[in-house]
Amino acid sequence: DTGVSQDPRHKITKRGQNVTFRCDPISEHNRLYWYRQTLGQGPEFLTYFQNEAQLEKSRLLSDRFSAERPKGSFSTLEIQRTEQGDSAMYLCASSLGGSGLSNQPQHFGDGTRLSIL
């Protein structure tokens, strides 16, 4: 039973560079979520997909951030022109949702830790 997989686990980059993270959800899960977590805080929601459709975006998701889930399977999160404040753990979660499947829990990956120099 493979869980949610995220790649890379760690990313160090210079300010101003672009970075892209990948999330592979649990295979039958149609819902996929991105969260951001800074030190000492709980995860904060960024965006959510149902299949390939991006249905909700947080105000935290500035125009430098973009997420895709082109075939309704894996997802990518790109940050352009990174800033110091982007340093955080980026978490992906997936769940199974739809008619008759309410309240299924979200399952998280172990995240990508981004450090901006």
Next chain:
Amino acid sequence: DAKTTQPPSMDCAEGRAANLPCNHSTISGNEYVYWYRQIHSQGPQYIIHGLKNNETNEMASLIITEDRKSSTLILPHATLRDTAVYYCIVRVSGSARQLTFGSGTQLTVLP
């Protein structure tokens, strides 16, 4: 989604039951209580959830008061590996919405 209140930290002796409280006094009738935990440098791990009846699985038990305004997560025999931040989250039934995490309770299991 209703707001939750948890103590910032708790200690528990190894082998004893850990009882983690959560207050959700503004919970609505269609809101579930979810518990997650996060071990250092890992993603949150789902533990259990419930609506109004007590629930038990291989990890823990969830006791929800009759008025649903508070709940307790019970780890029956805590081990050192249970040391983690525990989050209590309330979420509307059937919602596809994101989870809203608070600050959680740092549980430290002592040898």
